[in-house]
Amino acid sequence: MSRDLANRPASAADISEAEAFLAAHPEITAFDLVLIDLNGIARGKIIRRHELLPIFRSGRHLPGSILGLDVTGEDVEDTGLVWSDGDADRRAWPVAGSLVPLPWTSPPRGEVRLALYELDGTPMDADPRHALARQVDLLEADGYHPVLAYELEFYLLDRERTADGDFQPLRLPLTDERPEGIQVYGVSELDRLEPFIDAVYRGAEAQGLPVETMISEYAQGQFELTLRHGGALRAADDLAMLKRLIRALAVRHGMMACFMAKPFAGRAGSGMHVHASLGDAAGENLFADHGEALSPLLRHAVAGLLETMEESMLVFAPHFNSWRRFSAQSYAPTTPTWGTNNRSVAVRIPTGSPAGRHLEQRAAGIDSNPYLVGATVLAGMRKGILAKADPGPETTAYAEATGDDLPPDWRGAIETAGSSAFLKEALGERLHHVFLALKRAEYRRFANEVTALERTFYGEIV
Numbered sequence: 001m002s003r004d005l006a007n008r009p010a011s012a013a014d015i016s017e018a019e020a021f022l023a024a025h026p027e028i029t030a031f032d033l034v035l036i037d038l039n040g041i042a043r044g045k046i047i048r049r050h051e052l053l054p055i056f057r058s059g060r061h062l063p064g065s066i067l068g069l070d071v072t073g074e075d076v077e078d079t080g081l082v083w084s085d086g087d088a089d090r091r092a093w094p095v096a097g098s099l100v101p102l103p104w105t106s107p108p109r110g111e112v113r114l115a116l117y118e119l120d121g122t123p124m125d126a127d128p129r130h131a132l133a134r135q136v137d138l139l140e141a142d143g144y145h146p147v148l149a150y151e152l153e154f155y156l157l158d159r160e161r162t163a164d165g166d167f168q169p170l171r172l173p174l175t176d177e178r179p180e181g182i183q184v185y186g187v188s189e190l191d192r193l194e195p196f197i198d199a200v201y202r203g204a205e206a207q208g209l210p211v212e213t214m215i216s217e218y219a220q221g222q223f224e225l226t227l228r229h230g231g232a233l234r235a236a237d238d239l240a241m242l243k244r245l246i247r248a249l250a251v252r253h254g255m256m257a258c259f260m261a262k263p264f265a266g267r268a269g270s271g272m273h274v275h276a277s278l279g280d281a282a283g284e285n286l287f288a289d290h291g292e293a294l295s296p297l298l299r300h301a302v303a304g305l306l307e308t309m310e311e312s313m314l315v316f317a318p319h320f321n322s323w324r325r326f327s328a329q330s331y332a333p334t335t336p337t338w339g340t341n342n343r344s345v346a347v348r349i350p351t352g353s354p355a356g357r358h359l360e361q362r363a364a365g366i367d368s369n370p371y372l373v374g375a376t377v378l379a380g381m382r383k384g385i386l387a388k389a390d391p392g393p394e395t396t397a398y399a400e401a402t403g404d405d406l407p408p409d410w411r412g413a414i415e416t417a418g419s420s421a422f423l424k425e426a427l428g429e430r431l432h433h434v435f436l437a438l439k440r441a442e443y444r445r446f447a448n449e450v451t452a453l454e455r456t457f458y459g460e461i462v
Contacts, residue, residue, distance in 0.1 A: 169221035269325030304384020
C-alpha cells in the first residue's frame, strides 16, 4: 500500500465520486477547490480537469497558514500557523458529496470542497469543519443524532455606492426601481426580483442544495432564504455553499450580496438562525413533545445554550460590525432568555407539529462561520443535557436586557471567549487559540484606525 493511501482519512470522498462526475460532465474543464476558513471565507485555487482524480486519490497539499489568515487575508503570526510553523503544508482531502457544478460559470466549472488534515491523516484541528464533526461524534456516542437547519438573511445592494461611499439598496430587475419602505413579507418585491430568484433556485437544484422559502425581510433590499434540515455537517456545508452561490449570482445580475450583520444603521441586521433537534438511531425526534409538555431533553438542551451564551458570543458575533446588530426591539437577542413562539428571545421554541418540535438559536449573525456556530450550539446543548439543567421560566413577552448577561461589545466578547473553558472544549484547544489570535489581531487593526466620525467630533472642538 502506498504511503498516500495509508494516510488517507476514512472520511475523505471516494474516487468513484469524481469518476462518475467526470463521466456525467464532459463539458467541465476546471474546478474550484474550496476550503472554508475560520471567518467563513472560501479560500483555495482553480485546477484543470486532469488534476481532479489525483486529488481524490492522494489529496492536495495546502499551507496550514490558510487557516491563519484574518478577514482581510493577511497572515496572523500569533496563530502559530505562519512562520513559527515554517508555513508548513498539510494535506487537503475532498469532502464526500461536495463535487458539484458551478451553474453561474461560463465556460462551465465545477467545485469540490476540502477539509484539511495533517500529513499522517489525522484531522488538522484548526479546520472549523473538524470542530463540528467532533461535536457530532460526541453526541452520537451519547446516543443522539443532531439535526440542524440554517436560515440565511442577507441584503442585495446596488454595486454603485452613494457619493458618500455608503451602500444603497438594489434596483429591482423588472422595474429598475429601488424598493421603498420596509415591506416585510412583501410579494411585489419578490416578483420584481424574479430573474435573480429563478437563478438562485435553478442553481441550488444543480448543486443539490435544499433551498426552500424566500422572504422579503425587514428592510429595503433585505431577504431571507431557508434551508431544509439535515445532518449537522451537511447543514453547515449547505449554508457555506448557498452564500457562495448567492454572492456569485448577484455579481452576474449586476448586484452585490452583502452578508454583513449590520450594513445600515437604523435598519434590520441579518441573522443566521440555527434550528436544532436530536434524533435517535432510527431517526425519531427526541425533542418531540411529551403529551402537552415540552420534552425534558429539549428543556435541558435549551438550558445549556442559555448557560453558555455569554462565553459563545464571539462565535456568534465575530466581527466589529457584528455588535451593531444587537439593540432593543431589533429581533436580535440582547439577553440569554428562552420562550415558545417568541422572536425576541435568544432560544426560541417555534410553534408547529409536536412530533417535529425543535429549538431555534437566534444569536448568531450571518457573518459568522456556520461550522463554528454549529459546533458551539451542539456543545452547549450537550452540556445542558449531561447536567440535566433547567432553563427556568420562559419569557412570554419582549425579552428585556438585564445589562450584564452578555459581553457589552466585541472587545468584551474576545476577553470572555479567551478565558472560557467551555469554548475551548467546544472548538478544541488549538482552534480556540487560532480563532482568538485572529480576533485579537483584527481588533487591534480597528482600534488603531482613526475614523471620519472622530475627526468630525474632535478635530476643531477639543
